[in-house]
Amino acid sequence: MSTGSAPVRLLDDASLTELRHAAEEILAAAGTSATSPALLAAVARSAAALGAPIRHACRPVDTDDGLFVLRALAVDDTGIGSTPGSWATAGDRAAVHDIALLLLATVMGNPLAWEGQQDGRFVHNIVPSSGHERAQTGASSSVLLSPHTEDAFHPGRAHLLMLGCMRNHDAVATTAASICKVRLGDEDLAVLARPEVPILPDDAYAEARGFDGRPPNVPTLWESEDGRTLRFDPAYTPLDEATPEYRAAYRRLSEQLAAVSTAVSLAPGEVLIVDNDLVVHGRVPFRARYDGTDRWLKRALVRVPGRRTRPPAEATEHGYGQAAIEAHAA
Ligand SMILES: [Fe+2]
Secondary structure: OOOOOOOEEEOOHHHHHHHHHHHHHHHHHHOOOOOOHHHHHHHHHHHHOOOHHHHHHOOOOOOOOOEEEEEOOOOOOOOOOOOOOOHHHOOOOOHHHHHHHHHHHHHHOEEEEEOOOHHHOOEEEEOOOOOOOOOOOOOOOOOOEEEEOOOOOOOOOOOEEEEEEEEOOOOOOEEEEEHHHOOOOHHHHHHHOOOOEOOOOOOOOHHHHOOOOOOOOEOOEEEEOOEEEEOOOHHHOOHHHOOHHHHHHHHHHHHHHHHHOEEEOOOOOEEEEEEOOOEEEEEOOOOOOOOOOOOEEEEEEEEOOOOOOOOHHHHHOOHHHOOEEEOOOO
16 A cells, blocks of 8 residues: 555564564453553553564654654454444454554553543544544545644644554545645744634534633644644634634645645554644545445554643643543553
């Protein structure tokens, strides 16, 4: 399958086996990949013992692409069973890969979950769901999933997004556009750094959408101690409330992101790691099969301790009442 121009990192056979065995051992003891203190403690312990080659493969993104593809999981198309019809029925399907992904996430930082999403699990199942074809969430299929920062509405959003591929027979592409490749004038940069409009919670957060509180205005693009940072989700940004100047700058940013966008078609076993401060991601439209062979991704989120990319004002945001749960490395 094509990973486009995305940098690819490989794990050697010994490391693939090491990761797989570690995940199997944890799953055998826990019996499930659902969130529990015992599971998180076992993952933290095991991740701390993983060898140098795995740690090296999990180093931060080191190119302007703001992402990389890690070939890390040994996925057996028969063994994982059929693609679930929705996240709600996925349960423990392919649970060993949930745990492998969680181990990698723990090497990269602190895994993150949301109380209000997919039963508080640390690894989400992304599959097309009947009735959600046209939604702007991971359950959609027939529409373009617009480029966005993951969980852009929330100050506790992840620094890294991980998408592990279980199945992708139709080579459906994930799109990604890096702010490092965008060239904007100083005036546009100054305008987009102003907190002029809010970013509302997306449809995956039903409770947050009913939150009774004033949405905070947030900047779209700013310079942080750790470089330029993007917070962007046009599908949930009420731009009609912004000034014409802001709208024009936002449009130029959107156009530039579209121009530098790349497509990554993940193959089973590949994990796409996206820096969520630098890169917006989306998905091309596709026709769902709903026959158990649909595209199936596993998603994990990571907070990187010590990162200085978020402005202090974010600390005062209410996050629409959504609570992030952060697991800590050993
Ligand atoms: Fe997303």
